Amino acid sequence: MILTWLIAEIFAGGILAWIAGRWSRFWPRVISLVTLSVHMVILIVLWVRYFGPVGYVAKGPWVIEVSYSWIPQLGISYHLSMDGLSMLLIVLTNFLGIMAVACSWNAIQERVGFFHFNLLWIVASIMGVFLATDLFLFYFFWEMMLVPLYFLIGFWGYENRTYASIKFFIFTQAGGLLMLLAILGLYFVHGRATGVYTFDYNELLGTPMSESTARWLMLGFFAAFAVKLQVVPLHTWLPDAHTQAPTAGSVDLAGLVLKVGAYGMIRFLVPLFPEAALDFSDVAMGLAVAGILYGAVMAFAQTDIKRLVAYTSISHMGFVLLGIFAWNELALEGAVMIMLAHAITTGALFILVGDLNDRIHTRDMGRMGGLWQTAPRMGGVALFFAVASLGLPGLGNFVGEFLVVLGTYQANTTMAVVATLGLILSVVYSLWMIQVAFLGPNHVGWKLPDMNLREGAIMATMIAVVLWFGLYPQSILATARQSITNLQQIVATTRPEEKTQAPVDPLNVVLPEEWEAP
Amino acid sequence: MASIPMEQGLLLAGVLFAIGLTGVLVRRNIIFVLLSLEVMLNAAGLAFIVAGYRWGQPDGQVLFLFVLTMAAAEVSVGLALVLQLHRVFKTLDVDVASRMRG
Amino acid sequence: MLHLLFLVPILPFCGFVVLALFGRWFDRRQVAAIGVGSIGLSALFALLVGFDFVIAPPAGDHFSQSLWTWINVGGFSPHIAFYLDSLSVIMILVVTVVGFLIHVYSAEYMEDEPDGYARFFACMNLFVGSMLTLVLADNLLLLYLGWEGVGLCSYLLIGFWYTDPANGRAARKAFIVTRIGDTALLVGLLLLFTKLGTLQIQPLMQLASERWVVGSSITVAAAGLLLGGALGKSAQLPLQTWLPDAMAGPTPVSALIHAATMVTAGVYLIARMNVLFTLSPVIQTTVAAVGAGTLILAGFSALTQRDIKRVLAYSTISQIGYMFLAVGVGAWSAAMFHFMTHAFFKALLFMAAGVIILGLHHEQDMFKMGGLRKQTPLVFWTFLAGSLSLAALPLVTAGFYSKDAILAGAWASDAGGRWLWAAGLGGALLTGLYTFRMVFLTFFGQVQTPFHLKPGLRLLLPLVVLAFLSIVAGFLDLPRTLGNQPWFSDFVHTSLPETKEIAGSVERNLQIVASLASIGGILLAYYFFLREPGFVRRLMMTPLGAALHRFWFVGWGFDWAYDNLIVGTYVRLARANRADVFDLPMRGIALINQAGHIVLSRTETGRLRWYATSVAFGAIVAVGIVVFVT
Helix, strand or coil, rough: CCCHHHHHHHHHHHHHHHCCCCCHHHHHHHHHHHHHHHHHHHHHHHCCCHHHHCCCCCCCCEEEEEEEEEEHCEEEEEEEECCHHHHHHHHHHHHHHHHHHHHHCCCCCCCCEEEEEEHCCCCCCCCHHHCCEHHHHHHHHHHHHHHHHHHHEEEEEEHHHHHHHHHHHHHHHHHHHHHHHHHHHHHHHHHHHHHHCCCCCHHHHHCCCHHHHHHHHHHHHHHHHHCCCCCHHHHHHHHHHHHCCCCHHHHHHHEEEEEEEHHHHHHHHHHHHHHHHHHHHHHHHHHHHHHHHHHHHHHCCCCCCCHHHHHHHHHHHHHHHHHHCCCCCCHHHHHHHHHHHHHHHHHHHHHHHHHHHHHCCCCCCHHCCCCCHCCCHHHHHHHHHHHHCCCCCCCCCHHHHHHHHHHHHHHHHHHHHHHHHHHHHHHHHHHHHHHHHHHCCCCCCCCCCCCCCHHHHHHHHHHHHHHHHCCCCHHHHHHHHHHHHHHHHHHHHHHHCCCCCCCCCCCCCCCCCHHHHC | CCCHHHHHHHHHHHHHHHEEEEHHHHEEEEEHHHHHHHHHHHHHHHHHHHHHHHHCCHHHHHHHHHHHHHHHHHHHHHHHHHHHHHHHHHHHEEEHHHCCCC | CCCHHHHHHHHHHHHHHHHHHHHHCHHHHHHHHHHHHHHHHHHHHHHHHHHHHHHHCCCHHCCEEEECCCCCECCCCCCCEEEEEHHHHHHHHHHHHHHHHHHHHHHCCCCCCCCCCCHHHHHEEEEEEEEEEEECCCHHHHHHHHHHHHHHHHHHHHHCCCCHHHHHHHHHHHHHHHHHHHHHHHHHHHHHHHHHHHEEEHHHHHHHHHCCCCCCCCHHHHHHHHHHHHHHHHHCCCCCHHHHCCCHHHHHHHHHHHHHCCCHHHHHHHHCCCCHHCCCCCHHHHHHHHHHHHHHHHHHHHHHCHHHHHHHHHHHHHHHHHHHHHHHHCHHHHHHHHHHHHHHHHHHHHHHHHHHHHHCCEEEEHCCCCCHHHCHHHHHHHHHHHEEEEEHCCCCHHHHHHHHEEEEEEECCCHHHHHHHHHHHHHHHHHHHHHHHHHHHHHHCCCCCCCCCCHHHHHHHHHHHHCCCCCCHHHHHEEEHCEEEEEHHHHHCCCCCCCCCCHHHHHHHHHHHHHHHHHHHHHHHHHHHHHHHHHHHHHHHCCCHHHHHHHCCCCCCCCHHHHHHHCCCCCCCHHHCCCCHHHHHHHHHHHHEEEEHHHHCCCCCCCCCHHHHHHHHHHHHHCCCCCCCH
């Protein structure tokens, strides 16, 4: 029941904000902030209760579950379930939702009510995606998140917003369509094989099917998730969408929409088609590594600072994809860690770029330079998030990236080694961004107000979170552990010959023969 | 009563339909277009009646009644459009009303 | 006392946090008090801990302290934990004490900066904290944290004067070049964990020596990757190019980071992972060869520089080459000893040079200095003490004892020991030559630029203390031929393997040859640069001389090659693809659709009769299909 309430509260808040927007510009903001803050408190209480220091012994794979029959004739149910993975992502969604409201407090002055309606509906539908365990419901939320985001970019975006929003919509819609076909395919394959026609995730796990069927269905899912996760040849919507979206839209895109793709792969793609995913893993890891390097190179070449940050996302999401297809505990925990840390760091960078844009009204790096002189706090914060994004140990991204490459090294050494080259290239683009925007001479002669209290508070919160992730990631890793173990077990039962990564016992390591030659 | 062979009836219907279609295609005056449409409708109705008569079923006649009522409705809407056309374009030439060109 | 160990690295971090958050509200005195005080306290605790460690060695000659579990996933569980043995005792003492002196010096040196006083001390504190984490880390992941942390601080401080793009370029170069090495180190970590199942250093060493055979390919891979990290951080061939440019930073930064501490992290890493290097003789010999090559190359480059800080930078590269040579031949204690003496005399030289630079209004060209001996006698005498120690004047300087130990170790090693020794000897001659070229150009001869500065106590006191240490530190480790009191070696050998012994008579002969080399270098410098400066000038006029001078001056062309081959290609490729080639097919699809749209919209004529015709035509076709096809 609490899960329904979790989503419904935000949907209701959105409608309320829209209505309030008819009379006031102020109240929609307050309503959104209060809704999300109350929600955050509830979530943290839940988190502490179920995953806190006392420890929760899960009786099943799910911590909280709710299920009603919805369209029983077609086997569709309203089925929401939560485990550690969903918990983390929902908390993240909510947190970034608050940040998005806070960062657009002054920047949005038109159609304020409708803006916040869209913002809250994006947040709510993404939560729905993270909770749904009925494939039909999943698809429902998946498509629902698209429309408000389309409006967000199309109405409040920058100069080229129509092009960007349509491009975004067509890309994700095309991917979503392929996923719908795959869902239906799976539905019928399962129905034919067992006589039970259902969309329920738990039932569909382990559906027997031929190799080629599995491959095609898996590719259908992969198309949708890969578009969201911006796997390399399908990434081109993202720089445009990010560049043109308002700050809150960029935060949602980078922080949440991309994560939906990764979540889909972890929760649905690999467990539903373990064999096919295994066969596909070399290709997927190749794409991931290509993305890591390509995104990093492209980021360096950009002159639009928002576009630069957008390309860094592509590079980081490559690590997530790599971790997912390496599919061992280290890599998966790492992928989850990157998802969270990247959401915060990149979100913060987008907010910062937004603040900058509010002041100097350009995103062209050629017009920046020497801003440290006039806005040192802003420079310091930008530097912090830049080094977080280049993977400095002690900050969140490093933990994730290290775990991913460590796990990948055990699954596929070559890929892991090539992926580490991304760590060099990430230094190149991060430092380049800082250099061009904040260091060097202030050749335009900018005199800017430094960060105000609201902006400072947003950044301080995010810095604290990144430090927490970097220095005590155990709280995150422990929350995700049970669900990752469950997912691995699901996969391991259908992949009997392929052993999942057992914890390495320091006293029981078998060395390959060739190393031992004297 | 000497029965008319079905083929002749259908041939008549076909000829009427062709005349109506030609009228629709070649006349530019909208009144003539509407008239030609009526001819086509009645040709279709005639085909129904002939077919109904051939198999001794009432359905053909029922359907013709439908065609009649529909034709009446169509004429009323059509004449209203004719009046509008005349008011806006000061002419009855349909080719003038080509604003929906792609 | 030992349980206070965690305070040693934590205090500088606290200083950093306070200065970074509240620095703007403090005045300069408060900033200096916090910045210097945190390091001072840290040094105090380091001394207490070190004293306790020496007086009452803990069981097993090491002490560990775990603060919290950092990560615990799938059998991978590094802790935030510190490990103290004799090696790390020496490291933390040198880092905190030299660091403290440099902070005291900086408080006055940086006082005239218009802004960034708090920023400077924040970064310096962060650096010291990271460096202490690096040397105290109990596992390789925490070491890597410190390793990257010092790299970041190096970047921040090289680019301290950020308004000049050249400084930013030097800073980025330093970070990126060292990051290349760091990535190799990271891959090494992956390999070690995958094969041995832990990253905790001591168990790792244990397991490696139990499981792995000497000279097997996996040990070569592991040690080679770690060496990659060491090469980048310690500016050895072929990743040495960043260090001379790093002199763009303020002089105290060069003293602390680019001379005394961070650049020796590579030596520390190799010493810390000594078991791994002993297991792969190929890599260990490579270390020695790289060290020997670097010390010669950098020595020649130092000989041709005009900028006093660049001379010192090349000299640092060269001296770290000695340390690499030492660890490469298994003279572990000699390497650590040279690390310590080098930290003293090189920090001293940089800081003395800093006073001169400050007094000459940021003039760094030695050919515009001269005659400073009379103008700043105290700086001259301390600089001379440092130079003598660097040039290894026999018997009375610390540099002599540490360099001598390295040369003896090289001679004793099995793998090409004679060649390595000869390289070291040549390097000693070069060191004397370039060091005293610098001394003579700067302090002797004609006064070229008047000196305007009355250095305060905070500038001079660290110089005096370090000058004292540069002379007397050598007596901590007297070789068998000269007193036989190896306190330092005995202490180091509780954590590092013993050095191979050579016969006493051989050792004495080696010492005599080495002494002759260093004195010869000094005398040659006297002849070339003080008595007969015309000779060098004539030499440089000859085509060969000019070409060599140019070649050495630009650091053997490494920068040129890297800039053109790697950096240029990368930048050009990236910029050429700015519009993203993968967007082309997507735009192509959009264009095809647009073209189709244009064609189809032509059919929409808006004429009623045209539509009727197409309906009729379509109906005929449909009927035709039904009739004739089916």
